[in-house]
Amino acid sequence: MPLDPAGKKVGMYCCGPTVYDTAHIGNWRTFVFCDLVRRFLEFKGYQVTHVMNITDVEDKIIKGVRETKTPLRDYTSRYEAAFFEELKQLNCLTPHHTPHATGHIADILSLIDRLLQRGLAYKAADGSVYFSIEKYRAQGGAYGQLVKLNFDEMRPGERVNADEYAKEAVADFALWKARVPEDGDVFWPSPWGEGRPGWHIECSAMSMKFLGPSFDLHLGGEDLMFPHHEDEIAQSEGAAMQPAGQRFVKYWLHGAHLLVEGRKMSKSLGNFFTVRDLLAKGFTGREIRYLLLTAHYRETFNFTLNGLQGARTALARIDECLSRLIEFWDDSMGHVNVQPHPDDSKLLEQFRDALDDDLNVSKAWGVIFAWIRDLNRAMSAERLSRDRAASALGTWKQLDRLLGLNLQPRSALRMSEAPQGIVPSGFLVDIRGEEEAPEEIKHLLMQRIQARKAKDFKQADWIRDQLKTKGWVIEDTPKGPKLKKL
Numbered sequence: 001m002p003l004d005p006a007g008k009k010v011g012m013y014c015c016g017p018t019v020y021d022t023a024h025i026g027n028w029r030t031f032v033f034c035d036l037v038r039r040f041l042e043f044k045g046y047q048v049t050h051v052m053n054i055t056d057v058e059d060k061i062i063k064g065v066r067e068t069k070t071p072l073r074d075y076t077s078r079y080e081a082a083f084f085e086e087l088k089q090l091n092c093l094t095p096h097h098t099p100h101a102t103g104h105i106a107d108i109l110s111l112i113d114r115l116l117q118r119g120l121a122y123k124a125a126d127g128s129v130y131f132s133i134e135k136y137r138a139q140g141g142a143y144g145q146l147v148k149l150n151f152d153e154m155r156p157g158e159r160v161n162a163d164e165y166a167k168e169a170v171a172d173f174a175l176w177k178a179r180v181p182e183d184g185d186v187f188w189p190s191p192w193g194e195g196r197p198g199w200h201i202e203c204s205a206m207s208m209k210f211l212g213p214s215f216d217l218h219l220g221g222e223d224l225m226f227p228h229h230e231d232e233i234a235q236s237e238g239a240a241m242q243p244a245g246q247r248f249v250k251y252w253l254h255g256a257h258l259l260v261e262g263r264k265m266s267k268s269l270g271n272f273f274t275v276r277d278l279l280a281k282g283f284t285g286r287e288i289r290y291l292l293l294t295a296h297y298r299e300t301f302n303f304t305l306n307g308l309q310g311a312r313t314a315l316a317r318i319d320e321c322l323s324r325l326i327e328f329w330d331d332s333m334g335h336v337n338v339q340p341h342p343d344d345s346k347l348l349e350q351f352r353d354a355l356d357d358d359l360n361v362s363k364a365w366g367v368i369f370a371w372i373r374d375l376n377r378a379m380s381a382e383r384l385s386r387d388r389a390a391s392a393l394g395t396w397k398q399l400d401r402l403l404g405l406n407l408q409p410r411s412a413l414r415m416s417e418a419p420q421g422i423v424p425s426g427f428l429v430d431i432r433g434e435e436e437a438p439e440e441i442k443h444l445l446m447q448r449i450q451a452r453k454a455k456d457f458k459q460a461d462w463i464r465d466q467l468k469t470k471g472w473v474i475e476d477t478p479k480g481p482k483l484k485k486l
């Protein structure tokens with residue numbers, strides 16, 4: 001049950017990317033999982049507000065800025081653009097808010113100030129501000145809500161890391177990091193001196209800013225459970241802005257790790273993949289998405305290139321069924337109003353039940369493939385009526401709203417011929433972009449291909465801009481350029 005008294009609105013926060021590198025397939029597992037959760041809630045009729053932060057100031061980022069001598073914004077925006085491009089490739093819905101840490105320094109400062117006033121934070125000699133776990137616990141705060149912690153190892157007075165010499169206790173974490181020479185010009189003024197925010201406080205400040213001090217769902221990879229999410233809870237509940245009896249977050253969901261070819265991903269093993277790497281190998285975003293969607297979020301998943309081949313086969317089976325349904329539906333019918341067939345209603349119900357069972361995706365896929373098998377049998381035996389085909393197509397539309405796989409029938413069907421309200425608008429457009437484009441647009445596309453062949457990239461870019469002003473975008477895929485209507 002959501003916190004919203006009307007039971008309609010759901011607030012959902014997902015820890016977003018740190019934009020210092022290209023996200024790898026393990027990161028994408030988490031983002032596709034977040035996308036599934038959001039789509040499922042929307043499928044169930046909830047009105048979701050989805051917030052995902054962009055960590056655009058952090059140790060590794062500052063190192064990159066220093067080493068490449070690039071201004072902070074230029075440095076991070078490159079990785080951020082790549083992230084959003086890949087988010088689109090994997091057909092994840094764009095979150096409603098994607099706040100940047102650097103855009104919310106004032107909110108972060110006021111949260112730190114509140115923690116200082118409540119006696120839960122202290123200023124160290126160097127101007128950094130730390131959160132005191134000991135004081136938080138002394139005030140009745142529960143540290144260790146998500147993981148079991150050994151507090152004996154967190155005794156006050158210990159000094160381990162030379163880097164963090166100013167802390168009173170090992171477990172204390174920085175809310176504000178005082179400026180050091182290596183930071184270059186990456187710093188902001190604060191009442192405690194120049195510096196920059198810690199990573200944890202940014203998520204507390206931005207999640208509460210957009211979703212209120214108490215919200216429904218917080219998602220992230222399981223590697224974030226500790227310390228990141230524990231620290232978020234401590235800061236946010238320590239600030240005590242929640243209504244009586246409510247926590248900072250009602251439900252935490254953590255996506256499990258991903259292995260690649262049976263091993264932990266690493267660049268030296270050659271099993272470290274980004275989305276771009278996989279596209280360059282000829283796989284598509286929907287194949288990657290499908291494979292990621294076959295794994296239960298709480299189980300470690302072994303991502304393999306063979307698995308991607310399997311995804312291709314499975315998707316082909318779905319696309320093939322869809323194509324046959326369209327042939328059965330027959331384009332001479334014109335506009336029809338078809339009542340959903342009982343089998344389709346049952347499918348949607350079973351599918352929803354499977355996902356209601358802690359997002360049991362294997363069960364959900366089982367339901368879908370059994371349904372496909374039955375449809376295929378009926379079609380092979382010529383036992384499928386046009387109405388039944390139309391009803392099944394309408395059901396696909398609803399399923400695909402949740403799966404986000406852009407189901408692609410083989411046969412070309414012009415959208416104008418699709419029965420109103422039955423064939424999903426949009427799912428046929430992508431693949432047949434070139435066929436649908438007017439002559440003028442196709443001509444420009446050919447010109448651009450030629451310009452690129454001749455390595456005249458200036459001309460190629462100019463043509464791309466021309467197409468854009470005419471409402472068409474070109475996507476360069478491993479299989480060649482694709483036209484899409486804006």
Ligand SMILES: [Zn+2]
Nearest residue numbers: 015016203228
């Ligand atoms: Zn976070």
